[in-house]
Amino acid sequence: xxxxxxxxxxxxxxxxxxxxxxxxxxxxxxxxxxxxxxxxxxxxxxxxxxxxxxxxxxxxxxxxxxxxxxxxxxxxxxxxxxxxxxxxxxxxxxxxxxxxxxxxxxxxxxxxxxxxxxxxxxxxxxxxxxxxxxxxxxxxxxxxxxxxxxxxxxxxxxxxxxxxxxxxxxxxxxxxxxxxxxxxxxxxxxxxxxxxxxxxxxxxxxxxxxxxxxxxxxxxxxxxxxxxxxxxxxxxxxxxxxxxxxxxxxxxxxxxxxxxxxxxxxxxxxxxxxxxxxxxxxxxxxxxxxxxxxxxxxxxxxxxxxxxx
Numbered sequence: 001x002x003x004x005x006x007x008x009x010x011x012x013x014x015x016x017x018x019x020x021x022x023x024x025x026x027x028x029x030x031x032x033x034x035x036x037x038x039x040x041x042x043x044x045x046x047x048x049x050x051x052x053x054x055x056x057x058x059x060x061x062x063x064x065x066x067x068x069x070x071x072x073x074x075x076x077x078x079x080x081x082x083x084x085x086x087x088x089x090x091x092x093x094x095x096x097x098x099x100x101x102x103x104x105x106x107x108x109x110x111x112x113x114x115x116x117x118x119x120x121x122x123x124x125x126x127x128x129x130x131x132x133x134x135x136x137x138x139x140x141x142x143x144x145x146x147x148x149x150x151x152x153x154x155x156x157x158x159x160x161x162x163x164x165x166x167x168x169x170x171x172x173x174x175x176x177x178x179x180x181x182x183x184x185x186x187x188x189x190x191x192x193x194x195x196x197x198x199x200x201x202x203x204x205x206x207x208x209x210x211x212x213x214x215x216x217x218x219x220x221x222x223x224x225x226x227x228x229x230x231x232x233x234x235x236x237x238x239x240x241x242x243x244x245x246x247x248x249x250x251x252x253x254x255x256x257x258x259x260x261x262x263x264x265x266x267x268x269x270x271x272x273x274x275x276x277x278x279x280x281x282x283x284x285x286x287x288x289x290x291x292x293x294x295x296x297x298x299x300x301x302x303x304x305x306x307x308x309x
Contacts, residue, residue, distance in 0.1 A: 001071050001073055003062065003148065004075065004144060005152075006058065006150065007057055007059055007074070007076055007151075007156050008058075008126075008153065009076025009077055009084075009110060010110040010128075011054055011110070013044065013049055013112065014049070014051040014053070016050055017115045018117070021115065022115070022117070025043060027125065028123070029121055032112075032124040032181075032182045034128060035127055037108075039125075043125055047115075050116075050304060053306070053307055054086065056110075056112075057153045057179060058270075059074055061151060063094045063274075064271045064275070066095050067094065068275070068278045072096055073098070073099050073143055075100050075143065076100060076134070077134040078102055079105040079109045079129065080102040083109035094307075107133065109130060109131070110130065111126070120301070134165045135161035135162070135165055138165060139165050145173075148281055150175070152170075152177070152178040152179075154178060154186065155182065155185060157192065157193070157196075176201050176202050179269065179273055180204065180206040183213055186213045187213055197232075198230065201232065203233045204232070204233070204235070205269070205272075206234070206236050208223075208238045211236055224246060224251060230246075232248075233247045233248075239256075240256060242294070243272065243290050243294060244290075252286040254290035254291055256294060256298070257294060257295070260298055260302055263301065264304045265301050266306045267305065270300075270306055271293075271300040273293065275296035275297070276289045277289075279291075
């Protein structure tokens with residue numbers, strides 16, 4: 001198997017909103033907030049659902065990789081409920097091997113409200129449900145060992161069981177890639193993430209905000225210096241400024257695609273990672289891998305949701 005993803009198995013509930021909905025509900029645009037089931041239901045009660053789709057950051061990347069013809073798998077915890085069954089079917093339909101056996105859990109399958117404002121930005125409100133209870137017994141070690149790359153998400157990292165699941169994956173992986181996921185995520189786990197990036201990961205994906213926050217700087221030149229000193233691979237998306245890969249001493253840049261009709265930025269980073277990893281695992285050059293990432297993210301932001309058809 002080329003790539004195994006381990007992440008939060010979340011069903012995305014996509015809704016269009018006006019900006020005042022964010023203000024009224026104390027939500028910060030373009031970030032992800034974790035809530036309990038009660039708050040989740042309260043928010044959803046006032047919304048019209050556009051679409052429901054199997055999601056989760058790494059799962060979106062893995063589906064993208066499958067659509068590009070790669071042999072891939074995914075591990076993520078769901079409940080044996082209606083959403084959990086739909087989630088598994090959604091992956092199998094996309095030719096993703098699902099290395100997890102559903103059972104009855106105390107908590108329901110995780111759900112994420114994706115709120116899209118008129119400027120196409122997306123703000124996420126997540127009730128993790130049973131996804132956040134992933135533990136070391138949920139990780140299929142044989143699947144990890146037989147995969148060329150294990151791809152993890154920062155969203156998954158939390159003290160206790162999820163951290164142990166993370167550790168067991170890292171110990172048994174051939175090559176480890178991880179996405180820093182979200183600015184709040186980085187700020188919540190900064191010392192741990194910094195340690196992961198420096199000593200455990202082979203490939204780190206981040207956007208500009210996340211990497212600047214990780215190393216406590218406002219100067220992108222310091223990010224370049226940090227990346228070169230690491231002597232690993234860091235891949236950074238920079239919005240309008242395109243993307244950049246720092247591979248040991250080499251810095252490779254790639255421009256964005258112009259004149260796109262942007263509809264929804266959900267999944268832009270996930271599909272960028274899919275395109276880049278496709279290039280990496282199929283021995284394309286760094287430049288070609290960045291271009292493939294750009295092509296995939298350009299396609300996804302021109303439609304609603306985080307999965308290409």
